[in-house]
Each structure stands twice: as C-alpha cells, then as structure tokens.
Amino acid sequence: MITVLGASGRTGRHVVRLLAARGHTVRAGVRSYQRLPVVAGLGGSPVVADLAADPAELVDVLVGCDVVVNCAGAADPAPEAVNLIDRDGAIAAIRSAEAASVRRYLQLSAMFADAPDQGDRTVRSFLYAKQVSDTVLRRSSLVWTVIRLATLTDDPGTGRVSAAAHLIGPGRIAREDAAAVVLGCLTEPRTDNRGFDVRAGSTAVAAALAALD
Numbered sequence: 001m002i003t004v005l006g007a008s009g010r011t012g013r014h015v016v017r018l019l020a021a022r023g024h025t026v027r028a029g030v031r032s033y034q035r036l037p038v039v040a041g042l043g044g045s046p047v048v049a050d051l052a053a054d055p056a057e058l059v060d061v062l063v064g065c066d067v068v069v070n071c072a073g074a075a076d077p078a079p080e081a082v083n084l085i086d087r088d089g090a091i092a093a094i095r096s097a098e099a100a101s102v103r104r105y106l107q108l109s110a111m112f113a114d115a116p117d118q119g120d121r122t123v124r125s126f127l128y129a130k131q132v133s134d135t136v137l138r139r140s141s142l143v144w145t146v147i148r149l150a151t152l153t154d155d156p157g158t159g160r161v162s163a164a165a166h167l168i169g170p171g172r173i174a175r176e177d178a179a180a181v182v183l184g185c186l187t188e189p190r191t192d193n194r195g196f197d198v199r200a201g202s203t204a205v206a207a208a209l210a211a212l213d
C-alpha cells in the first residue's frame with residue numbers, strides 16, 4: 001500500500017490517479033476532513049493526514065503502508081509557512097513513517113534544495129526548508145528518494161524528462177510528468193537512496209531514471 005501525502009494538491013492528484021491506474025493500492029492523504037471531496041474519484045482511499053497535527057496521528061495513518069510519497073507543500077512562500085510544512089511537517093512525516101515501519105519514502109523536493117544559495121532569491125526560504133527535510137530523510141532508516149523538481153507547470157505531460165544528480169540551470173516540468181517520475185521510481189532500483197534533479201527533457205521517464213549516475 002502507498003500513502004500519498006498532499007494528495008489534494010495539483011501534483012498529488014496526478015500521483016494518486018496514476019498509481020491507482022497502474023494497480024497500486026493507494027491512500028490519498030489530505031490535511032483535513034473538509035478536503036476529502038477533492039480526492040474523491042481519483043482511485044485512492046481518502047484519509048486525513050495533517051503534517052502539522054500531532055505526529056502520533058500520522059503514525060496511525062501510516063501503519064500498514066509500504067511506501068509514502070510526500071507531495072505536500074506550503075501554499076505560501078513566507079518563511080513561517082514553508083518552515084511549518086516543507087521543513088517541520090515533512091520531518092514529522094519522515095519520523096512517523098519510521099515509527100510505522102514504512103519501507104520506502106519518496107519526497108518531492110525542488111531543484112537547488114541541495115544548494116539553496118544558488119537558487120532563486122525569491123524562494124530561498126522554501127529551498128532551505130526543503131534542504132533540511134531532505135537531509136533528515138537521507139539520514140533516516142527509510143529507503144529514500146528525493147526528487148528535486150524544476151518549476152512545476154500544469155502543461156500536459158510528455159512522458160519525457162531530463163534527470164541527473166545535478167542539472168545545470170533552472171527549468172520546468174509538467175506536474176503530470178512529475179507523477180510519472182514518482183511511478184517510475186517504484187520500479188527503478190537506481191532511485192533507491194538517491195536524490196536527483198529532474199525537468200522536462202527528451203528521454204522517456206523509465207530510461208532517464210535507469211541512466212541515473
């Protein structure tokens with residue numbers, strides 16, 4: 001079973017729909033009961049999973065789950081907001097996954113989160129928040145993958161990306177393609193215990209992941 005956190009988000013919805021369509025049993029985690037209708041009909045079972053709530057509740061949600069995909073993110077780039085969700089909330093989810101004996105954990109991160117000083121000044125707090133939670137995940141007991149996404153768009157997916165430990169310069173990627181990367185990671189052992197940058201490109205997702213150095 002796979003639990004998707006932030007399932008009501010623009011990328012989260014693609015991830016739930018794609019994983020369910022490929023036969024995975026999916027739990028669609030949303031931050032409150034009010035958000036449950038947003039994930040209805042995507043193919044996952046809705047569940048409340050608030051990254052800012054009592055971590056003990058998150059542990060209960062994640063018990064029995066093999067894989068967690070964290071697609072959650074703050075709506076607001078203000079430091080208080082990103083520190084609450086992208087740093088502390090993400091860390092709480094990682095710790096809860098460990099406590100619930102989850103095996104594999106995929107985190108949606110951002111290009112330049114591993115070197116925030118080189119990223120866009122206007123999103124630096126966000127990059128620092130991601131850097132901290134990505135580091136906690138890397139040092140956790142989980143089989144981890146940090147997917148450092150370029151700027152997300154709602155363009156239709158192409159099924160083709162460029163992925164590498166580090167890509168030069170910024171870029172964009174369709175949320176639909178980001179979801180295809182999540183799916184691809186589940187069957188590509190080269191993505192175990194690895195972080196990588198990904199943006200739109202010309203290589204089919206599976207081939208791009210298989211070629212990670």
Ligand SMILES: NC(=O)c1ccc[n+]([C@@H]2O[C@H](COP(=O)([O-])OP(=O)(O)OC[C@H]3O[C@@H](n4cnc5c(N)ncnc54)[C@H](OP(=O)(O)O)[C@@H]3O)[C@@H](O)[C@H]2O)c1
Pocket residue numbers: 005006007008009010011012030031032035049050051052053070071072073074075085086089108109110111149150151152153175
């Ligand atoms: N936007 C970009 O260009 C960009 C670039 C690189 C990486 N990323 C990362 O990629 C991921 C997906 O981005 P996106 O733009 O598709 O996301 P999005 O549409 O903004 O969705 C964010 C999701 O996080 C959820 N969330 C917020 N607070 C939460 C909480 N306390 N507990 C649980 N869930 C919570 C939201 O719930 P509600 O629906 O209830 O608000 C929503 O489902 C995020 O991790 C983001 O940081 C984004």
